[in-house]
Amino acid sequence: MGSPLVREALKVSAVSSGISMALILTLGLPTAYFLAHSNWRGKIFLDTLLDLPMVLPPAVAGTALLLAFGRSGPVGRWLSEIGLVIPFSLLAVVMAQTFVAAPFFIRSAKSGFQAVDRNLEQAAQTLGKTPCQVFWRVTFPLSLPSLVSGMIMSWARALGEFGATLVFAGNMPGRTQTLSLAVYTAMETDFPAAMVMSALLVIVSFVVLMAVKLLAGKGLG
Amino acid sequence: MLEVQVKKKFRSFTLDLELSAGNELICLLGPSGAGKTTLLHMVAGLMEPDEGLIRVNNKSYFQKPAGARRGRQLPPYRRRVGYVFQNYALFPHLTVNQNILFGAKGSMDETRQEASYLVNLLRLRGLEQRKVTELSSGQQQRVALARALITRPDILLLDEPFSNLDELIRRKLRLDLLRVHRDFRIPIMMVTHDLEEASTLGEMVAVMDSGRILQVGTREEVFYCPRSRRVARFVGMKNIFDGRVAEVKPEENLLKVAGDKFNVCLPYHPCRVGDRIVFGIRPENISLVRNGAELGKRGENNVLKGRLVEMIPEGPGYRLFLKTTADTYDLEILIPSRIALKHQLTVGKELSVTLRKTALHLLRED
Numbered sequence: 170m171g172s173p174l175v176r177e178a179l180k181v182s183a184v185s186s187g188i189s190m191a192l193i194l195t196l197g198l199p200t201a202y203f204l205a206h207s208n209w210r211g212k213i214f215l216d217t218l219l220d221l222p223m224v225l226p227p228a229v230a231g232t233a234l235l236l237a238f239g240r241s242g243p244v245g246r247w248l249s250e251i252g253l254v255i256p257f258s259l260l261a262v263v264m265a266q267t268f269v270a271a272p273f274f275i276r277s278a279k280s281g282f283q284a285v286d287r288n289l290e291q292a293a294q295t296l297g298k299t300p301c302q303v304f305w306r307v308t309f310p311l312s313l314p315s316l317v318s319g320m321i322m323s324w325a326r327a328l329g330e331f332g333a334t335l336v337f338a339g340n341m342p343g344r345t346q347t348l349s350l351a352v353y354t355a356m357e358t359d360f361p362a363a364m365v366m367s368a369l370l371v372i373v374s375f376v377v378l379m380a381v382k383l384l385a386g387k388g389l390g
Numbered sequence: 391m392l393e394v395q396v397k398k399k400f401r402s403f404t405l406d407l408e409l410s411a412g413n414e415l416i417c418l419l420g421p422s423g424a425g426k427t428t429l430l431h432m433v434a435g436l437m438e439p440d441e442g443l444i445r446v447n448n449k450s451y452f453q454k455p456a457g458a459r460r461g462r463q464l465p466p467y468r469r470r471v472g473y474v475f476q477n478y479a480l481f482p483h484l485t486v487n488q489n490i491l492f493g494a495k496g497s498m499d500e501t502r503q504e505a506s507y508l509v510n511l512l513r514l515r516g517l518e519q520r521k522v523t524e525l526s527s528g529q530q531q532r533v534a535l536a537r538a539l540i541t542r543p544d545i546l547l548l549d550e551p552f553s554n555l556d557e558l559i560r561r562k563l564r565l566d567l568l569r570v571h572r573d574f575r576i577p578i579m580m581v582t583h584d585l586e587e588a589s590t591l592g593e594m595v596a597v598m599d600s601g602r603i604l605q606v607g608t609r610e611e612v613f614y615c616p617r618s619r620r621v622a623r624f625v626g627m628k629n630i631f632d633g634r635v636a637e638v639k640p641e642e643n644l645l646k647v648a649g650d651k652f653n654v655c656l657p658y659h660p661c662r663v664g665d666r667i668v669f670g671i672r673p674e675n676i677s678l679v680r681n682g683a684e685l686g687k688r689g690e691n692n693v694l695k696g697r698l699v700e701m702i703p704e705g706p707g708y709r710l711f712l713k714t715t716a717d718t719y720d721l722e723i724l725i726p727s728r729i730a731l732k733h734q735l736t737v738g739k740e741l742s743v744t745l746r747k748t749a750l751h752l753l754r755e756d
Contacts, residue, residue, distance in 0.1 A: 288479040291436050294466040295473040296493030297541055306492075310483050 174359070175366055177343040178351035185259060185347060186327045189266040193274050193323055198316075201278035202304070223272040230269055231336025238264070238337075261338035262345050266327040274316075274323035281315025282308060321381050325374060392416075392545060392577045396432055396442035396452075405429070405439075405601035415571050415578045417592030419585070419624060424598040426581040427476075430547045433579065434473045435466035446470070446577075447544040472538030476549040478530045480522040486533055487518040493541040501540070508536040511573065512566060528559040532566065539570065546570075548580040552587065564591055585626050589613055597621050614672065618754045622670050628722040630670040630753065635663050645752075651715050654692045656750045668753040673709065673724035675749035678733055679742040692745040696721065698737055701730070712741060 204216055222230050238245040238255045245255060255261050285308050293303040309316075331349045338345040340354060348366055355363035395408045405425045409416075418426040431437040433444055435451060441461070444452040451469050454461025480489050490508065494501035509515055512532040517525065522533060531551060538546060551567070552560045568591070571578055582588055588595050589609055596606040597616075604624075605617045616622040622630055633649035638661065645656040647667065656669055679693060696714035703709075708730045712721040723743065733741075 286477075286479065288475045288477060289481060291434075291466070292473065292475060292479040292537075293481075293492070294436070295434050295469075295471050296537065297467050297495065298493070299465075299467050307481060311481075 172362055174342060174351060174355065175362055178346050178348045178366065179369070181259070181262065181344070181346055182328060182348040185262040185266060186324060188263045189270060189327045190320070190324055192263065192267050193271045194320070197271055197274045197278060201275045202282055204275070205279045205282035219275055220272055222269050227269055227330065227332025228336055231265060231333035234265060234268060234333065234337040256337060257339040257341065257345060259344060262334055262347060265333040265337045266330045269330055269333050270323045270327040273326050274319040277315050277319025277322065278312065281312030281319070284315070285311045317381060321378060324377075328370070328374065391445070391447050392579070393443070393445040394429070394433065396439035396444065398428075398432075398439045403601045407598070407601070407603045409596060409603060409606060411577055411594055413575050413577050414593040415580065415591055416594045416596060417588040418579065418581045418596050418598055419583065419588045420598035421583065423600070425601040426598055427549055430473070430549055430579065430581060433545065434471045434547055435464060435469050438463050449544070470541065470544040472541060472543035472546040474534045474538050474546070474548045474551055476553065478534040480530055480533055480537070482523050484522065485518070486514065486520050486522055486525070489522055489533055490536045490540055492537060495541070504540055508539055511569065512536050527554050528563065531555065531563060535566070535570065539574065543576065545576055546574070546578045548578065550581050550583070552584070567591065597624050599624070615751055616670070616753065619668055622753055626672070627670045628673050629676070630668065632666065632668055635661050635665045635667060638663055651720055652694055654745060654750060655747050656752060657748060659752050668755050669750055670753055671745050671750050673722045676721060676723040676743050676745055678725065678729060679744055680733070681742075692747060692750070693742055694721070694745065695740065695742050698735060698739045698741055701735060701737060708735070710735070712743065
């Protein structure tokens with residue numbers, strides 16, 4: 170437990186999945202709202218594109234990210250000109266997690282938004298509320314259960330991310346080695362550490378899931 | 391004050407109507423799909439017309455002249471419209487009180503006072519802290535009304551407000567609505583397809599069908615003098631007949647008509663002998679004649695003989711179906727049960743009835 174390998178992996182996992190979640194929430198919320206409410210004709214295309222990472226094998230997702238953001242990739246080349254190299258950094262871990270986990274949140278949030286009765290939103294508007302106020306006072310509280318469950322699913326997916334991270338971010342202890350990668354590595358070198366980390370993942374996941382469920386049960390009915 | 395003149399094309403029909411009113415309670419009457427709810431949505435700003443104008447209380451809500459590329463559409467939250475949805479659309483995550491206060495503006499003291507007044511007006515005392523999902527539909531309806539009224543709207547829109555309620559509650563709520571109308575002095579526009587509702591509540595009635603207003607006027611005008619055969623059908627005139635003008639006597643205020651089934655006299659109306667016309671009379675304007683009773687001027691009374699083929703209890707009376715010719719029933723008559731008892735009515739009995747001349751109404755063919 171006290172070994173630096175475990176501590177560092179735990180830190181990388183906590184930091185990266187935390188940042189990923191923040192990213193997923195800020196980007197996913199408006200995207201999901203847009204998908205739920207707009208009548209744009211290209212919507213189905215965007216919708217499918219966003220679901221894609223969910224069905225792709227994670228290794229393929231990692232390869233795709235590497236091809237796009239790698240030093241010779243179309244985006245990566247431009248980024249490296251301004252001095253930003255993404256692959257095999259903590260940023261890469263975050264990107265891999267976000268890429269793979271975001272669809273879970275977006276899907277759930279979208280169906281949550283869609284399930285809110287349009288009449289309620291219209292009623293709020295006739296009661297003098299701007300669309301923004303309508304969102305925070307009606308749509309958001311009513312879809313909160315979906316948002317929370319989407320967040321849990323998404324976070325669980327990010328924490329367990331393995332394939333895409335391995336391909337795109339590598340497996341460097343202390344920098345890009347997350348818990349799940351560390352477990353895999355330790356399996357061959359330090360089996361007790363692997364067991365400890367596995368147990369840790371199980372316990373942490375269990376506690377977080379249950380805490381959220383308890384919270385949800387209290388506040389959301 | 392309400393002024394509406396809008397056009398909008400839909401896939402299946404075109405909405406094209408004009409309506410203006412003062413502070414009356416207007417009932418929009420018509421079959422489903424006539425565009426009644428659409429009209430409410432346009433006034434509330436939830437849907438934009440293709441062209442036209444909407445003004446409430448001298449404030450322009452929408453304006454776009456024909457052919458103009460851009461118009462002025464005030465967003466719903468900047469209009470002063472109270473909207474009560476058919477399913478009430480109460481916020482399920484809020485209590486009764488929070489629902490009522492949702493659209494309130496102004497200081498805490500003011501709104502609290504206002505809310506308290508509405509709670510009393512709409513008989514909601516004691517329910518303030520309840521969840522709205524625990525309320526009966528009648529109570530929900532009243533919460534929805536209070537929630538809309540706290541914004542001090544310039545117009546109140548109600549979409550089939552009483553359709554999900556049972557008869558007793560419906561009657562009480564109608565009284566509530568009349569009280570609201572008296573206290574607030576604002577135009578109320580209400581969608582309904584219940585004839586009785588329209589006739590008890592509507593100071594003004596607008597009959598709509600497939601995106602158009604067929605007739606608008608006071609309840610007496612619309613119910614007793616429908617303009618066309620279609621309107622007459624909607625407002626339950628029931629007895630509608632075709633005929634040909636036989637004699638025209640303006641000096642006697644008389645129009646003799648050879649109906650396809652019987653001959654009658656109508657009040658004078660400018661037309662020529664031989665013209666095809668349509669005329670009708672409401673079921674409650676036909677009365678029974680006691681056997682052997684003396685009748686005055688025959689022309690005033692239009693006495694017809696027929697056989698009673700069916701009688702159905704309806705409300706406090708009976709609806710009779712009378713056969714004057716060989717085919718199915720020809721006349722529908724509504725009489726109080728007192729009269730039915732006095733005449734000892736039984737199916738199969740021969741009856742004489744009179745169609746009062748002044749109640750016979752000439753319709754326009756459409």
